[in-house]
Amino acid sequence: MSLITDTHSRRADTDAPxxxxxIERWSPRGYDAAAVIDEATLMTVLEAARWAPSAxxxxxxxxxxxxxxxxxxxxxxxxxxxxxxxxxxSASVLIANVAELAIDKTADELKENPWARYDLGxxxxxxxxxxxxxxxHTHQLGGFDAAALxxxxxxxxxxxxxTITALGVLGDASALxxxxxxxxxxxxxxxxxxxxxxxxx
Ligand SMILES: Cc1cc2nc3c(=O)[nH]c(=O)nc-3n(C[C@H](O)[C@H](O)[C@H](O)COP(=O)(O)O)c2cc1C
Numbered sequence: 001m002s003l004i005t006d007t008h009s010r011r012a013d014t015d016a017p018x019x020x021x022x023i024e025r026w027s028p029r030g031y032d033a034a035a036v037i038d039e040a041t042l043m044t045v046l047e048a049a050r051w052a053p054s055a056x057x058x059x060x061x062x063x064x065x066x067x068x069x070x071x072x073x074x075x076x077x078x079x080x081x082x083x084x085x086x087x088x089x090s091a092s093v094l095i096a097n098v099a100e101l102a103i104d105k106t107a108d109e110l111k112e113n114p115w116a117r118y119d120l121g122x123x124x125x126x127x128x129x130x131x132x133x134x135x136x137h138t139h140q141l142g143g144f145d146a147a148a149l150x151x152x153x154x155x156x157x158x159x160x161x162x163t164i165t166a167l168g169v170l171g172d173a174s175a176l177x178x179x180x181x182x183x184x185x186x187x188x189x190x191x192x193x194x195x196x197x198x199x200x201x
Pocket of ligand 1: 025026027028084139140141142143144163188
């Protein structure tokens with residue numbers, strides 16, 4: 001499916017010039033189900049998340065990293081919702097993105113970190129861009145059973161799975177269902193920048 005395997009066909013049509021990685025990033029659902037990401041590259045991608053900025057350098061982001069074929073991968077996949085299950089099994093790695101909502105001040109006192117989810121998102125954004133740089137693709141997922149996964153992985157009340165990231169190698173999208181294939185090739189659109197700028201003084 002040349003339309004899909006050519007990543008450039010999904011390049012963002014930007015109104016202002018961006019760095020190439022940002023133009024080329026998109027969220028595919030057609031991954032190569034045989035592709036294995038080498039460990040060094042996977043660590044590089046995770047290292048990008050580690051070096052993201054965070055409020056007071058509190059570093060609330062945690063990750064459950066599940067390689068395809070592992071028990072953890074099967075657990076995450078089993079708890080994806082709806083159509084996410086039909087494509088995400090082809091990703092090389094599923095990563096559950098966890099925010100620690102409070103920091104341990106002392107053994108018995110937790111202090112809320114109001115920026116925990118923000119900082120997790122920022123860490124995932126860095127991971128995403130590093131992955132793109134490595135020739136990989138990512139697709140973030142909000143459709144999953146967070147409570148079931150928290151139980152399955154023994155998370156504390158302070159640890160919440162905010163999103164899942166599918167990480168993998170772009171594959172032949174013709175294996176996708178017609179409905180997903182349609183989404184895979186649909187034009188990529190954005191609101192106009194003017195709508196985003198509440199004040200542009
Ligand atoms: C927090 C979040 C949750 C998302 N949840 C899903 C999801 O459950 N299933 C899915 O197929 N895509 C999901 N997406 C992907 C978005 O639909 C996608 O990023 C958006 O349409 C823009 O497309 P692009 O990433 O290719 O630019 C999610 C993205 C984010 C950031």
